[in-house]
Amino acid sequence: MFNLSEEEILRYSRHIILSEVGGAGQQKLKDASVLVIGAGGLGSPALLYLAAAGVGHVGIVEDDIVDITNLQRQIIHTTADVGRPKARSASETMKQINPHIEVDEHQQRLTKDNIFEIIDMYGIIVDGVDNFPTRYLVNDACVMKKKKLVEAGILRFMGLIMSISGAETACYRCVFEEPPPPGTVPTCAEAGVLGAVAGVVGTLQATEVLKMITGVGKPLYNRLLQFDADELRFHEVKAPRNPKCPVCGDNRTITELVEYDYTCESQAPSSP
Amino acid sequence: MGETGINSEKTGMLSSGKDAPCPGPACLDLVVQGKKIHYHGTRNVLSLLESQGENAVYANVRINGEVLRRRDFENIALNDGDEVDFLYYMGGGARRQP
Known part of the structure; x- marks a missing residue:
């Protein structure tokens, strides 16, 4: 039997009626744990859909506070939340949408010293970070810990997304080996x-997570999807594992976590 | 694709390839971002990138399935029929690097 109440069965009925999901799939969602890194443009729609879908345990890593300039795209927060911690604001919104889920707030910045401990608590990781140093830290940690990761980024009218399964599929560094030169991006x-580009891409991230948990469909492994809102086009690029990848390739040169400097002047690793 | 993508009018180095082959030897038939184009510029990756305008400096490049190292862009020659994809770095919303 499934551990779903009558209210939950009713709430998730549009999932359960899908033969590919059913009661078993909904139970998998309830039993799953997902960590979303960043409660910003990408994290907002991802968190909302994960909550609504009934993912039983969701973690949020976010140390920022809500700013008025966030509200154009970070739809999990409201005007009344300006000045409040984003992790708390997001958590409260999620629980209002779905009181059946558990939400952890990690109001801290990810570093090479805490990332393993935090991601170890969850089955799937969603990357909604706002800077390159953390993006590379998350990728490398997920490869080293063999975690599933849904990676994404947005800028102007464009977005990209790729799904990564630990060390089994292409990782972010297979395509973007090193951070961009300082000041170029x-x-x-x-x-x-x-704003809506964040909604499209963050929602795609949630879709990938729900597929991974339920086993429905084919994740975006070894493929990179670029979204161009200007022409409303999706461009898929095959991205197989890169044998020269420094973190998951045949001759790995990155075997410990690297934290790139945050300054604009230098992108050199601060320590190996 | 606006300022971040193919803009033949801006550079004068690209024209739509559609189904017709290149009109002469000074032109390359390429497939860029899934689109057939005629390329009239210098035949290396850096030049193709530069022909896209300033924002192309934050792209990585994949040719015929292989992701190139950025330092090799100037030395990698383009050949007729190459399939080229630009893979754009997209960071996020930070007001500044924290």
Whole structure:
């Protein structure tokens, strides 16, 4: 039997009626644990859909507070949340949507000293970070811990997403071996981003997570999907494992976590 | 694709390939981002990237299935029929690097 109450069966009935999901799939969602790193543009829609879908245990890593400039795309927060911790604001919204789920707030910045301990608590990781140093830290940690990771980024009218299964499929470094040269890639704050692009890509991340948990369909492994809202086009690029990848390739040169410097002047690792 | 993608009018180095082959030897038939194009510029990856405008500096490049190292862009020659994908770095919303 499934451990779902009458209210839950009713709440998730549009899932359960899908033959590919059914009661068994919904139970898998309830038993699953997912960590979303960042409660911003990508994390907002991802967290909302994971909560609504009934993922039983969701963690949020976020040390920032809600700013008025966030509200154009970070739809899990409201005007009344400005000045409040994003992790708390997101957690409260999720519990209002679905009181049956458990939400952990990790109000801290990820570092090479705490990332293993945090990601070990969850089965699947969703990357919604807002900077490259953390993006590479998350990728490397997930490869080393053989965690499933749904990676994504947005800028201006574009987005990208790829799913990664530990050391079994291509990782972010297989495609983007090193962070971009300092100063070459603007942030959304500098170059802007169409708010709904975050919604599209973050929702795709949630979709990938729900597929991974239920076993439905084919995850975006060894493929990279680029979204261009300007022309409303998706462009899929095959991205098989790169044997030269420094973290998951045949001759690995990164065997310990690397934290890139945050300054604009240097992207060199601060320590091996 | 706006400022981040193919913009033949901006550079004058690209034209739509559609189904017709290149009109002469000074032109390469390429498939860039899934689109057939005629390329008239210098035949290396860096030049193709530069022909896309300033934002192309934050792209990685994959040719015929192989992801290139950024330091090799200037030395990798383009050949007729190459399939080229630009893979854009997209960081996120940080106001500045924390």
